[in-house]
Structures are given as C-alpha cells and as structure tokens.
Amino acid sequence: MPIVTLTRRETFAAAHRLHSDALSPEQNTALFGKCNHTNGHGHNYTLEVTLRGEVNPETGILFNLTELKAILQERVLARVDHRNMNLDIGEFRTLNPTAENMAVVFWGWLKASALGSLLHEVRLWETDKNVASYRGE
Amino acid sequence: MPIVTLTRRETFAAAHRLHSDALSPEQNTALFGKCNHTNGHGHNYTLEVTLRGEVNPETGILFNLTELKAILQERVLARVDHRNMNLDIGEFRTLNPTAENMAVVFWGWLKASALGSLLHEVRLWETDKNVASYRGE
Amino acid sequence: MPIVTLTRRETFAAAHRLHSDALSPEQNTALFGKCNHTNGHGHNYTLEVTLRGEVNPETGILFNLTELKAILQERVLARVDHRNMNLDIGEFRTLNPTAENMAVVFWGWLKASALGSLLHEVRLWETDKNVASYRGE
Amino acid sequence: MPIVTLTRRETFAAAHRLHSDALSPEQNTALFGKCNHTNGHGHNYTLEVTLRGEVNPETGILFNLTELKAILQERVLARVDHRNMNLDIGEFRTLNPTAENMAVVFWGWLKASALGSLLHEVRLWETDKNVASYRGE
Amino acid sequence: MPIVTLTRRETFAAAHRLHSDALSPEQNTALFGKCNHTNGHGHNYTLEVTLRGEVNPETGILFNLTELKAILQERVLARVDHRNMNLDIGEFRTLNPTAENMAVVFWGWLKASALGSLLHEVRLWETDKNVASYRGE
Amino acid sequence: MPIVTLTRRETFAAAHRLHSDALSPEQNTALFGKCNHTNGHGHNYTLEVTLRGEVNPETGILFNLTELKAILQERVLARVDHRNMNLDIGEFRTLNPTAENMAVVFWGWLKASALGSLLHEVRLWETDKNVASYRGE
Numbered sequence: 001m002p003i004v005t006l007t008r009r010e011t012f013a014a015a016h017r018l019h020s021d022a023l024s025p026e027q028n029t030a031l032f033g034k035c036n037h038t039n040g041h042g043h044n045y046t047l048e049v050t051l052r053g054e055v056n057p058e059t060g061i062l063f064n065l066t067e068l069k070a071i072l073q074e075r076v077l078a079r080v081d082h083r084n085m086n087l088d089i090g091e092f093r094t095l096n097p098t099a100e101n102m103a104v105v106f107w108g109w110l111k112a113s114a115l116g117s118l119l120h121e122v123r124l125w126e127t128d129k130n131v132a133s134y135r136g137e
Numbered sequence: 138m139p140i141v142t143l144t145r146r147e148t149f150a151a152a153h154r155l156h157s158d159a160l161s162p163e164q165n166t167a168l169f170g171k172c173n174h175t176n177g178h179g180h181n182y183t184l185e186v187t188l189r190g191e192v193n194p195e196t197g198i199l200f201n202l203t204e205l206k207a208i209l210q211e212r213v214l215a216r217v218d219h220r221n222m223n224l225d226i227g228e229f230r231t232l233n234p235t236a237e238n239m240a241v242v243f244w245g246w247l248k249a250s251a252l253g254s255l256l257h258e259v260r261l262w263e264t265d266k267n268v269a270s271y272r273g274e
Numbered sequence: 275m276p277i278v279t280l281t282r283r284e285t286f287a288a289a290h291r292l293h294s295d296a297l298s299p300e301q302n303t304a305l306f307g308k309c310n311h312t313n314g315h316g317h318n319y320t321l322e323v324t325l326r327g328e329v330n331p332e333t334g335i336l337f338n339l340t341e342l343k344a345i346l347q348e349r350v351l352a353r354v355d356h357r358n359m360n361l362d363i364g365e366f367r368t369l370n371p372t373a374e375n376m377a378v379v380f381w382g383w384l385k386a387s388a389l390g391s392l393l394h395e396v397r398l399w400e401t402d403k404n405v406a407s408y409r410g411e
Numbered sequence: 412m413p414i415v416t417l418t419r420r421e422t423f424a425a426a427h428r429l430h431s432d433a434l435s436p437e438q439n440t441a442l443f444g445k446c447n448h449t450n451g452h453g454h455n456y457t458l459e460v461t462l463r464g465e466v467n468p469e470t471g472i473l474f475n476l477t478e479l480k481a482i483l484q485e486r487v488l489a490r491v492d493h494r495n496m497n498l499d500i501g502e503f504r505t506l507n508p509t510a511e512n513m514a515v516v517f518w519g520w521l522k523a524s525a526l527g528s529l530l531h532e533v534r535l536w537e538t539d540k541n542v543a544s545y546r547g548e
Numbered sequence: 549m550p551i552v553t554l555t556r557r558e559t560f561a562a563a564h565r566l567h568s569d570a571l572s573p574e575q576n577t578a579l580f581g582k583c584n585h586t587n588g589h590g591h592n593y594t595l596e597v598t599l600r601g602e603v604n605p606e607t608g609i610l611f612n613l614t615e616l617k618a619i620l621q622e623r624v625l626a627r628v629d630h631r632n633m634n635l636d637i638g639e640f641r642t643l644n645p646t647a648e649n650m651a652v653v654f655w656g657w658l659k660a661s662a663l664g665s666l667l668h669e670v671r672l673w674e675t676d677k678n679v680a681s682y683r684g685e
Numbered sequence: 686m687p688i689v690t691l692t693r694r695e696t697f698a699a700a701h702r703l704h705s706d707a708l709s710p711e712q713n714t715a716l717f718g719k720c721n722h723t724n725g726h727g728h729n730y731t732l733e734v735t736l737r738g739e740v741n742p743e744t745g746i747l748f749n750l751t752e753l754k755a756i757l758q759e760r761v762l763a764r765v766d767h768r769n770m771n772l773d774i775g776e777f778r779t780l781n782p783t784a785e786n787m788a789v790v791f792w793g794w795l796k797a798s799a800l801g802s803l804l805h806e807v808r809l810w811e812t813d814k815n816v817a818s819y820r821g822e
Contacts, residue, residue, distance in 0.1 A: 003683075004648045004651060004682050006648060006678070006679075007678070008678060010677070013264065014178050015152035016179070023744070031744060039152065041152050042151060042178055043150050043181050058568060058570040059646075060566075060643065060645075060646040061646050081178075082174055082178040084178065088176055098744075100691065104687045104689065129695070131692045132690065132692075132747070135688075139515045139548065140545075141511045141544060143510070155334075157334060159333075160332065168333060168338060170340055192515065195431060195433040196509075197431060197508075198509050198511055201442060232334065233333065235333075235335050237336055238329065266282060266284070267281070267339060268281045269281075270279045285675070287590060287675065288590060289563035289590040292471075294471060296469040297469065297470070307477055311630055311636070313563065313632035315561045315563050315590055315629075315630040315632065316562060316590005317591065317592050356583060358585075358588055361587040370470065371471075374415045375466065375471045378415065402592070403419060403420045404419060405417075406417050407416045408413060408416075411413065446767060448767055448769075450768070451700045451725070452700050452767040452769065453725070455813070492726075493719035493720060493722055494722060495724035495726065498724040538698065550789045552788060552789065553818045556815060557814045557815075558814070603786065603789065607705050608783040608785060610817070612716060614718055
C-alpha cells in the first residue's frame with residue numbers, strides 16, 4: 001500500500017517565560033532578552049502533528065481524523081490551552097519552555113498515545129515567524 | 138485631494154488574564170471560563186491602525202509609513218510587547234484586558250501622538266478568529 | 275461607554291451548485307459557468323459575524339465570546355457544516371446559494387437569536403478571493 | 412432587495428520606486444528612505460475591489476464574478492502585472508506610485524468600466540502589513 | 549549543479565463524500581461521521597506539487613514555472629475543479645476520495661506527464677488544518 | 686540530546702528581471718515570458734532558514750533566535766531588501782535571479798556565517814504560490 005503522511009494543525013493560547021535555572025540572572029537576561037521578563041508573555045501557538053504509514057485499503061485513510069483530533073485534544077491541548085507553561089505544566093517547572101523543548105515534550109506525550117509508531121513529526125509554531133520540529137531522534 | 142485610508146499591521150506577544158474586580162470569583166469563572174485561569178495565558182496579538190485623510194499632493198502619501206511605524210513602536214509596542222497586560226501595564230491593573238478594552242486604551246495612547254485627527258480606527262486581533270475595533274465613538 | 279465592534283470568524287465545509295430556477299438551462303450555463311455543473315462542487319467557507327455596541331463597564335466586553343460561539347454553532351454551523359446547501363437546507367431549495375444570498379439568509383437566522391440589535395454585519399468568504407457582506411439594509 | 416457588498420481579491424507583482432519630482436533629492440531620501448533607492452524594488456501587491464448594490468432577485472448575485480474577474484484583468488492586471496510602475500505606466504511617470512496614489516488611479520480605471528456606480532472601494536496591499544483604500548471621496 | 553526543490557501551490561473547489569463500499573452503512577457512519585452525509589459537502593483544496601533535481605546552469609531554473617502551471621492545469625485542475633469527486637471522477641467511483649487517496653491518484657496523473665522523474669511530492673490540503681502527502685513510496 | 690530543527694521566516698521586498706545571458710532574446714522571451722519584461726517587476730519575498738542540531742541541555746535552545754535574526758539581517762536582508770537583484774547585487778549581474786539561484790546564493794552567504802554546520806535548508810518564496818529550497822547538495 002502507498003506510504004503517505006497525514007498532518008493535523010491545532011492552535012492553543014498559552015503564557016510562558018524563557019528562563020533557565022542553570023544560568024545566572026545576567027546570563028538569562030543576555031540570552032533571552034525580553035522573553036525573560038519576570039511576569040511572562042504569551043503566544044497563539046500552532047501545533048502540527050504528522051503521522052506516516054500505509055493507507056488502509058478498505059477505508060482509504062492512514063488514521064481517523066476524528067480520533068486524531070481527540071488524541072491531540074486529550075494529550076496536549078487539554079493540558080496547555082489557556083495555561084501558563086512555566087507555572088501550570090509539571091514538565092516545565094524545571095525545563096525551559098522553549099519551542100524546541102515544547103516540541104520534544106509534546107512528542108513524548110503523543111508517543112505514549114494510540115498514535116504510537118505512526119507518529120512522524122511534531123512541529124510547534126511560536127509565532128508565524130518561528131517554528132521548531134522534532135522527529136524523535 | 139482624494140480622501141484615503143492607510144492601515145498598518147503590527148504584532149506583539151503578551152500574556153493576560155480576563156478577570157473583573159467588579160464580579161465575584163464565581164461570576165468571573167462563569168463569564169470568562171478558561172480565560173480566567175489564575176496564572177494567565179497569552180496571545181500573538183495583531184494590531185491594525187487605520188488613518189484617514191487627504192493625500193498630500195506633493196508626496197503622494199497620507200502619512201509617512203516610517204514615522205507611523207515609529208509611533209506605533211513608541212506608543213504601543215514598546216509598552217506591551219513581551220509583557221503581562223495585567224501585571225505590567227498600569228491601565229490594566231484595574232481594567233480587564235479584554236480585546237475591547239485594549240483597543241480603547243490603545244486608541245487613547247495613539248490619539249495623544251502626532252497621529253491626532255488622522256487616527257480613524259484601532260483594531261486588535263486576539264487570535265485569527267477574534268477581533269475588536271474602536272473608532273473613538 | 276465606548277462603542278466597539280467585536281468580530282468572530284468561523285469556518286465550515288459545504289457543497290453547493292449555483293443554479294436559478296428563474297433562468298433557462300442555457301442562461302444558467304452562461305451566467306454561472308463551471309459553478310453550474312450538475313453534481314455541484316464545494317468550499318471551505320469562512321463566516322465573519324460582527325457585533326457593534328457599548329462595552330459593558332463591569333465586564334469590559336461587548337458580548338461573551340463563548341456565548342457568541344455557541345449561537346453561531348447552533349444557528350448556522352450545525353445547519354450547514356458538512357452539508358449540501360441546495361439539497362439539505364430548506365431556504366436554498368428554491369433560492370440560489372450564492373455568497374450574497376447565503377449572507378442574507380444567515381443574517382436572518384442570527385437576527386432572531388440573542389444577538390438581536392447588536393448584530394452589525396455578516397461576511398461570507400467563499401474562497402480566500404471572494405467575500406460577500408450584508409448589514410441588514 | 413437586500414443591499415450587499417461583493418469583494419474580489421487579485422494579486423500582481425510589480426516594481427516601483429518612491430520618488431517625488433516636487434521634492435529635492437535630500438527630501439526624497441529623508442522621506443522615503445530605502446523606498447527611494449535608485450534602481451527600485453518591488454512587491455506582490457494584493458488588490459481588493461468591493462462592489463455595493465442590490466442583489467438581483469432572479470440570479471441571487473450582485474455582479475457576475477466571472478465578468479468582475481475579466482474587468483479587473485483587463486483594466487488593472489494586464490497593465491500592471493510584471494511591470495515597473497514608474498517606467499511602464501503612464502500615470503506614474505510624474506505621479507509617485509505610493510499605495511495611496513495607486514488606489515486612486517486604479518479607482519479611476521475601474522470607474523470607467525462596466526462596474527460604474529457599483530464600485531464601492533479599492534484597497535491595495537503593498538505588503539501584508541500596509542494597505543491603502545479609496546472610495547472616490 | 550546544485551540540487552534544489554521547486555514547489556507550486558494551486559487551489560480548486562470540489563465536492564466529495566467519504567464513503568467506503570467495503571464497509572457497512574453503520575461502519576461508514578461510525579468512521580466518517582458528518583463526512584459521510586448522503587448529499588456530500590466540499591472544500592477549497594490546496595494542491596502543492598514539489599519537483600526536485602539539478603538547476604539548469606544556462607537558465608537558472610529547475611523547471612519552467614509556466615509549463616508547470618500548464619501541466620497542473622491540464623492533468624489535475626481541469627479534471628477536478630468545480631467537480632464532485634465521487635460522481636464526476638472515474639477513479640473515485642469506487643475509491644474513497646480521502647485526502648490520502650487523492651494525493652496518491654494525483655501523483656499518478658502527474659507522474660505520467662512531462663514532470664516524470666522530477667516529481668518529488670504531492671501534498672493536498674483539505675482545509676487549512678489537514679494535509680496529506682505522497683512521495684511515490 | 687534531542688535533535689531538532691528551528692526555522693525562522695523573514696520577508697524582504699526586491700525587484701528583479703529573469704534573463705539569461707546564455708540565451709538569445711527570443712529564447713529569453715519564450716522561456717521567461719512576462720518575467721523577462723525589460724524594466725523588471727518585483728516581489729515580497731519570504732525567506733525561511735532552517736537550522737538542525739542538538740538542543741543545548743542548559744538553555745533548552747538550538748540557537749539563539751535574536752542572534753539568528755541578526756545574522757539573517759546582516760548576511761541577507763541588509764543586502765537585498767528594497768534593492769534590485771539584477772542591478773544592485775554583484776552575484777546576479779551575471780547569474781539569473783531565479784528563486785532557485787537566489788536560494789543557492791543565500792545558502793552560500795549564510796554558510797559562511799556563525800550558523801556553519803547547523804544550516805540545514807534555505808527556502809525562498811517568490812509569491813505565496815512558488816517556493817524553491819536548497820540544502821547544500
């Protein structure tokens with residue numbers, strides 16, 4: 001059967017502050033600039049999740065989009081939408097919520113779902129000018 | 138001379154929390170739902186500022202775009218970009234930072250600038266699905 | 275209180291065929307071209323609904339966005355999303371489902387809701403190149 | 412019959428240089444900055460033309476979109492697409508091709524077409540951040 | 549010579565209904581939900597076709613864009629634009645017109661054209677939230 | 686450490702004319718059509734630069750976005766923004782400024798910067814319908 005990819009885009013709104021506990025206050029300011037402001041800022045994030053695998057010959061689909069939406073909702077959006085990444089999400093109490101780290105953490109959340117081996121890529125847009133991606137490597 | 142409009146779009150990233158001191162905690166929860174979460178969330182806001190007036194016959198412009206960008210930067214973006222609306226911006230310590238109120242407050246900031254009577258409309262997109270506008274009425 | 279507008283964008287997918295019972299088959303073909311193909315075609319429509327009125331001084335909003343979304347869902351989206359406008363929607367059994375007519379019909383559906391006198395404009399994008407609007411005039 | 416608007420978006424690519432013969436070289440540099448560079452630059456312009464009038468009760472349309480596209484093609488796009496505004500377009504040999512002036516000139520070209528009194532607004536996006544509009548006032 | 553990719557985006561409007569003859573009515577309803585509604589719905593599809601190969605040292609191009617547009621028009625758009633995928637397109641009388649299957653079928657149509665071995669990927673956006681891709685594997 | 690990509694999008698406005706000195710005037714006209722018009726045309730180009738490498742465990746980033754923006758500004762945008770590619774940029778005095786060649790030239794400019802081995806892909810959008818990419822192959 002043909003091997004295809006299927007990508008779903010979702011959006012969520014969250015606050016975050018870039019700050020690394022491994023750096024001094026001066027280093028944090030120098031490295032993250034206005035992203036290090038004490039009270040945080042926020043974004044309309046866009047999450048793109050790509051599956052890759054064979055098309056089912058009976059149904060003509062790689063994966064049920066309704067089920068994919070439900071998985072993204074349960075595993076990612078319900079946790080992070082309208083939340084503060086640093087204060088509300090356990091993983092980011094000690095991990096800096098950069099787009100890179102968020103893509104890696106979301107990959108882990110989704111890898112443990114029914115998507116399993118079909119999961120191919122997680123892309124996270126912080127603004128329409130910056131995007132990070134992770135493929136489990 | 139022809140009367141035209143000129144609109145400039147800018148973006149900024151900010152955190153906010155919808156909460157009205159005039160309402161009880163239960164009313165805030167009922168009215169604002171997840172937008173009332175204690176630690177806030179955030180958006181990539183898009184600001185659209187429209188000027189209206191006569192084209193200058195010598196230059197062919199309504200207003201210098203470079204100057205317009207500088208005014209938007211100084212009067213709005215430098216204050217709110219990568220900030221927390223509720224905690225960092227004086228006007229929103231007591232005023233709920235809804236898109237409606239933000240449009241009205243930004244109008245006031247810009248009306249006091251060199252834009253003066255050319256200022257025609259302030260539009261504020263909270264996401265690509267919600268936008269509020271104000272024309273000084 | 276300041277008078278503002280608040281606009282909400284929603285999308286839906288529907289099939290339609292442009293065809294007027296008041297015209298001959300030849301006239302329909304000449305006027306609507308490929309939009310008159312017998313088996314229909316379809317679009318991802320974007321609906322923009324604008325309210326206009328005073329900001330509530332206690333809440334800082336013109337209208338509750340969650341309630342607005344629910345009204346749009348109940349009055350418009352639940353009826354037309356993933357439907358065939360000509361075959362599934364009573365109003366368009368005899369009325370040609372052009373963007374112009376759809377905007378007028380949706381206005382009627384929404385005017386009868388709790389939006390009432392706040393309703394200011396209905397805009398309907400058929401593609402990202404064509405949009406019709408209606409203000410109840 | 413209901414009064415509606417119908418808007419069509421088209422794009423074209425053109426070069427231009429902002430320069431006013433009424434100004435000295437120093438004034439041109441000061442006012443237009445990098446837009447005054449000798450060899451010009453260019454844009455993907457987006458043209459939005461809005462018609463306003465009554466819906467035809469027999470056809471359900473304000474104006475035939477196919478005809479509207481043909482008019483925009485003949486009156487505007489065929490003249491300016493892949494051209495240099497200053498060097499190739501007669502009107503802009505002496506008139507500065509700002510977005511404001513281009514909107515006014517295009518209005519004139521379209522007013523003389525079959526659109527006539529239906530023509531309501533011409534909007535010209537120079538980039539996705541700047542747009543000028545003209546309504547014949 | 550450098551190996552580059554060149555991608556062209558085109559759009560078309562079509563109706564479709566998701567339905568598999570290999571499934572019972574109950575299974576079709578359960579799997580495809582509102583996409584299985586009897587009278588179909590539709591989309592503004594976006595087709596992205598990517599070529600990959602060496603830049604021609606004399607012309608500086610991988611493939612002539614005008615010719616590429618003509619091929620996409622002849623091989624894909626002329627067949628599917630403003631059509632009903634299930635009723636008007638032979639391949640989809642028995643094959644479910646999912647985005648996955650449409651990408652695979654369009655690949656076959658384009659592989660048989662002058663694009664030949666330059667064809668690298670076909671991507672099909674059903675909405676701005678769902679996209680399937682196929683690379684001939 | 687996880688291997689991620691980080692992509693930054695920037696835009697610039699430039700004029701260009703497609704013309705190859707290796708071809709006759711007739712061949713240039715036949716191949717490039719309206720893109721070969723003598724006085725040139727222009728675009729709002731979008732440049733997408735992708736880095737690929739390991740996330741820094743202390744900072745949570747692949748590369749500092751502020752530094753990346755500065756490199757793109759210095760190495761590419763400062764040279765080409767509001768310029769005429771053929772007349773103002775040395776590389777394109779003899780090389781045809783197609784999207785393919787521009788992606789290859791920009792790759793060279795960026796490869797010589799601090800990005801070095803992290804540079805993974807350069808993508809150049811000429812319009813929102815055409816994009817060329819280069820990965821140094």
